[in-house]
Structure formats: structure tokens, C-alpha cells
Amino acid sequence: MELEKLRHGTKLIKRGFAKMQKGGVIMDVTTPEQAKIAEEAGAVAVMALKSVPSDIRKAGGVARMADPEVTSAIINAVTIPVMAKARIGHFVEAEILQALGADMIDESEVLTPADNFYHIDKTAFTVPFVCGARNLGEALRRINEGAAMIRTKGEAGTGDVSEAVTHMKQIMGEIRELKGKNKEELIMVARDIEAPIELVLETAKMQRLPVVNFAAGGIATPADAALMMRLGADGVFVGSGIFTAEKPEAMAKAIVEAVNNYDKPEVLAEVSKGIGSGMKGISISSIPDEQILQTRGW
């Protein structure tokens, strides 16, 4: 086998990468030191950011891709995959992240959208993308644009898991509803939810999304992470929940163990002990509409 006959960036490779993350925890980090803590704790990947979503929320203003220098330093600090966020529609930020060596790009509503109409054409990239979704139609539109992984949007930076629960139940419920429908009924569903018919048919047949589906947005404790796994998530993203907690190392390790033991309450009870208090958080109902992140993207 000669090296020049290799095929890069195929759908199988992109979706395959996401599959290797299943059953794992992906943690937001802002420094190489934090990335090492996440790796030691057993994270399957880290998300390199300028600041965690709860700080982005506090700071206000325009949130952009992280400084390439920080992203590079994080990439060099760990052996696990490094993901990074680009603004919705900002394909140049995504190209920069690909050039830096990011293993997956999150086209994320946590950053300020750069395009009011279009998401990035993700098929044009060699590296895979993850995108947020609140319902089946949104998830399938992102997959149609080339996303290799979906995550619930939840409401990032709040430590309030309720929106992630809503989005996961919504997507799972819509998939269950496809069961037993014939082709003409599925065509009607595709029209209603504004998703490509091929993907609706595939989802109906598989009874799951055609790509890996993680939970994200507001997960702050081992119990939150286990809850999302119980609702059918393939894995979890933890954003602000780790490095704004009182004891980040203990929290990180406990969340990893909670995901591996999500169906064992006695183990969850043990791992939840002595990990200090979680992030303070902010309840969704107290956030003014214009500061809600999940409505970004369409």
C-alpha cells in the first residue's frame, strides 16, 4: 500500500471520528493546563475556547473564534482530539481552525453568528463538524450540510440542564413518531420539518439520527451527565460546568465516571461525593430573550 493512494475527508471518516467519541465526555478548556487536567480525568476530547460559555455570557459583546495561539498551544499540550468553535456561517474561521489542526469544528451558537441566513457548507472541509440542534428538522438540515455529529443546543453557560433535556426529548420523540409511517407520510413529515426526505427516510429506518448525537448546553454535575445518557445521548459535552466548579479535577473525573456508570445509581452516588460545589449557574427563566443563545442558527 502506497501512501499516495489514501483517500481523505470522506463521509465515512468524518462520521467515524464522531463514533469514536461515543460514551465519552468532551470538555471545554481555555488553557493548555486545563486541557491536561481534562485529559488526565478521562475526557475523550477537549473543546478549545477563549472563554467558557458562562464567561462569554457575562462579558457580552461579539464572541469570536479563539486566538489561534491558544488553540495551537492546547493542540500541542494533549494527545486526545482537540475541537474548536467557529461562528455560524463563518467558513473562514473554520478554514483557519482546520489549518491549525483542529480535529473537529463546532459551528456554534455560543459564538455570535457571522451569517444571518446560511450555515457553513461543511462538505467542503476535510475535518468533520459538530452542530447544535433543538429538534429533528434542525438536526437533519445540519447533517445535510455535512455535519458528522449533532449535539443538543441546550442553553450554554447556564448550568441549567432543562433546555438540553427538552431538546433531547424533542429529537428522540420525533424519531419515535416516524416509526410505522409509510413513505408518503414520511414525505409529508420531511416537508413539515423542512428536512431532506432521504435523511428522514434513513432516520425512520434506523430509528436514530444517522450521525452520533451528544448532549450539550447546561450540563453541570455527574447526575446531569447521567441524566442525558439515560435520555439516549451518545455522550456529553460539558462546557462551563467543569472549570467554573469549585474543584475542577474532581468534577471532571466524576463526570467521566458518571457517563460510564449512568445506569448505576449506587455508583453515581459514590462518584458524586466530595467533588465540591458545581458551577453557580443561572436559571433559564431569568435570562432576557435577547441573551438566549439557542435561537441562533435555523
Add this chain to the structure above:
Amino acid sequence: MRIGVIAIQGAVSEHVDALEHALLERGEVAEIVTIKHSGLVPTCDGLILPGGESTTLGSLLVREGIADEIKEAAAHGMPIMGTCAGLILLAKEGDSQVEKTHQDLLSLMDVKVNRNAFGRQHESFEANLDVSVLDSQYNAVFIRAPAIVEYGNDVKVLSKVGEFVVAAEQGNLLALAFHPELTDDLRLHQYFLDRVFGR
């Protein structure tokens, strides 16, 4: 017959599906168990270590007490197939990348591995491989794949990409740098099952 798939993290359901299809194809029956905790490995007749993140898998295998059970089973001749991260875990020695994370290797195969031999996700690839135990080419999927860079006399090389060894066996152990569970080609699962049923 009972075949275990280590299910801590990674491409678990894909291996289970591939095993089910492969068993159907050969008309044989076996129970497939997914393993997240200690106690099950010793009850199996064959074991798969799937791909995932080797650092995460390695440390949780130790934390859950599964690592010692696998070593014990391997010493008693249980057929074991490690794919991608599974290959790293089977190895005796890792490169500086592996050392850096103080990774817990099972040290079963006399091989030295490079953790991400081909590079990052951008360099991940598919390729048609010649595998010595298969009669025609095999489309293999490599994802941030490792490779064997040194090996002892007891190791039989099954396939190479350039200078890198990407498939090898040593006694009851079979190590693949790529992901046979991601394609519909079941020949390598069949090759593994031949060993399980041929014991």
C-alpha cells in the same frame, strides 16, 4: 460461545452489529456481551477491544478492574481482537505521545506503537489494503490511527501502509490499526471468529 465487546467508550455498537451479521453469515450462534465492569471477561470465549480514545479507555479499564482480567484471559489463550485504540492497549510499548499521558497499556503484544502515526483527523484516510490473510483487497478506515513501528519475532505482519505495520497477530492476539466495524466488509470479523470457534 460467548464473545465480549469492551463497552467503556467508542465504536461499541458497530462491533456488536458486525459480530451479529458475521455470526448470521456463518450460521453459528454466540452470545454477545458488552462489558463495562469487572466480572464478565473471564466468562467469555473471545474478546474485542474497540476503537475509541485510548487514554480514556486505558484509564477506565484499570479503574473498573477489567485490565487485569484481560491480561489473565490473554495468558490463557483467549482470542482477542484490538482495533485502533484497542491495538494501542494491546502493545508492550508506546511512543512519546503514549508516555506523555502515563497511559496504562495491557502489554500483551511484543510491539511498539506510535499513537497517531499518520497525523491528526485532517490526515485520517480510507485505503484499499492488501491483507495477507484475505484473498482480495480490503477497504480500511483509519481514524487518527496508530501503527506498529517495531515488533518482536513472534509477531506476524498481516498488512502495511508504507513502512507502518497496520495489521498483525501474535498467537491468540489480533491487532488492527483501522476500523473493520465501520464498513460492511465482515472478513476480518470472520477471521477473528474462526479463531474463537476453532479453539
